[in-house]
Amino acid sequence: MPNARFILYHKHPTSARVLFLRLNGTVCQFDGLPPGTKVAESSLEGVVATGLDEAIAYNEQKLGLASGSLKIETEFWAKVDSPEDAINVYLAEFTATDPPHEQMAELEGKFIALAEGRRLDPTELELLRLVYSFLMDG
Template sequence: MSSNYRLILYHKHPSSGRTLFLRLHETVCQFDGLSTASRVVESHVGGNQVNDNLSDLLTDAEHRLGMANGTLTIDREFNAVIDDADTPIQIYLARFTTIDPPQEHLAEHAGKFIALTEARRLLPTELELLRLAYSIIMDD
């Protein structure tokens, strides 16, 4: 995955609507996280904001997580740009397509699914991104 892209990965239960975000190595911005100097400079929510073909990005993420192809899908209504030490980083939102979150599998990779209320210790930029993402997810 290019260092100029990050994915926020989430699972929304199809029946209950419970939404959990994947925190991996103390970040929800996979796979390289963000610096403390990062800040949101642009965000797009609603509509079809993602025009790129991101299949390679998803395939790489699935491979890194040891998941099957098709386990992740891009949420096309969310896109943000972060300024991280004068480097623009594109942030995309991707959903796990499984019925239940693959908690046990990702625990083997030091991953944990967290609710929005458990995100308080994340960087302020990550909290802002989760707030924006959550607004899209709940409209779904």
């Protein structure tokens, strides 16, 4: 999907601890956000986009995950304005009971808590705050 990024998260079913996948220095997979971006809008009304199933399959393949390892969160969507174009940001959840720490470490990825994201780009940090609020309220 052109101009789309995915925030990939894991929410533990018992403790409700939320972790975000940081890969290549970003939580907006796979290309991060260009400099000068700002969150323009977000919605909890539901995602209306075509190609999300194919994009999730692509994400799974790129990460070396089995089919069904990620599930799109259909109630969250955000738009980020960049100097070049608008970027749609979607949310996808790891479906396993525990996050695949070792598998993501092989890709030099790491699952981080919200507090560990303070060194991220300010726009990414704002997106994580929106996502965290959505997940805890929902």
